[in-house]
Amino acid sequence: MRTAERTSPEQARRAWPRWLAGGIALLLVAVVAVVWDAGGARLLLGVAGALAVGRGAVLASGARSRGAGAAALGAGLAAVGVALASASASGWVLLAAVPAGLLAGALALLGRGGAVRRGGRAALVWWALVTGLLVATGLVAGWSRAAGGAAVVAALAVGLLGVLLLVGALNLRALAARPPAPARPAGCAGCACGAGGCGALG
Numbered sequence: 001m002r003t004a005e006r007t008s009p010e011q012a013r014r015a016w017p018r019w020l021a022g023g024i025a026l027l028l029v030a031v032v033a034v035v036w037d038a039g040g041a042r043l044l045l046g047v048a049g050a051l052a053v054g055r056g057a058v059l060a061s062g063a064r065s066r067g068a069g070a071a072a073l074g075a076g077l078a079a080v081g082v083a084l085a086s087a088s089a090s091g092w093v094l095l096a097a098v099p100a101g102l103l104a105g106a107l108a109l110l111g112r113g114g115a116v117r118r119g120g121r122a123a124l125v126w127w128a129l130v131t132g133l134l135v136a137t138g139l140v141a142g143w144s145r146a147a148g149g150a151a152v153v154a155a156l157a158v159g160l161l162g163v164l165l166l167v168g169a170l171n172l173r174a175l176a177a178r179p180p181a182p183a184r185p186a187g188c189a190g191c192a193c194g195a196g197g198c199g200a201l202g
Contacts, residue, residue, distance in 0.1 A: 009178050016172035019165050026162030033155040041090040041151045042083045044158060048097075049079030091147035098150040099134065101157075102127040 053076035059069025109120025138146035
């Protein structure tokens with residue numbers, strides 16, 4: 001992962017336990033949401049809102065992303081409020097948010113190049129399939145059943161995020177296990193070491 005490539009072993013030692021705990025927590029949330037018919041939608045919406053609040057707080061602390069951070073913070077607080085207030089309202093919010101989130105993610109990936117852009121095309125296909133399935137379910141079996149389907153899709157997305165965090169935790173743990181780089185002598189710029197000697201000491 002690119003994050004692991006930019007992380008020093010010292011940073012990795014501090015980060016990988018948090019990533020591991022986060023991945024396990026998200027997998028547990030996904031499983032509980034699927035088997036808990038009465039409160040699965042509320043759980044998913046509440047967790048998504050809490051994550052948005054945390055991300056918004058981080059973005060709001062930067063000068064360039066203050067507007068986006070405030071928007072994410074407000075949306076997250078609203079999601080947590082709906083999750084605490086009503087199970088049925090949580091299902092309706094997920095029914096609207098799941099297709100919108102898939103479309104936003106696909107468009108964001110399409111705006112990049114290389115393999116990421118190909119992933120965006122695949123995500124756009126998934127958006128079309130999921131949206132079509134939810135609309136068909138709503139028209140045939142009722143919109144409450146479609147809301148339940150949206151909750152399942154959201155649970156799968158949360159579980160996938162948990163798996164990505166676990167993979168990242170393993171990568172960070174491997175990076176943390178690497179021996180520290182040897183200390184360079186004072187005045188060494190690394191220019192002559194590859195040639196078999198150090199000009200700073202000559």
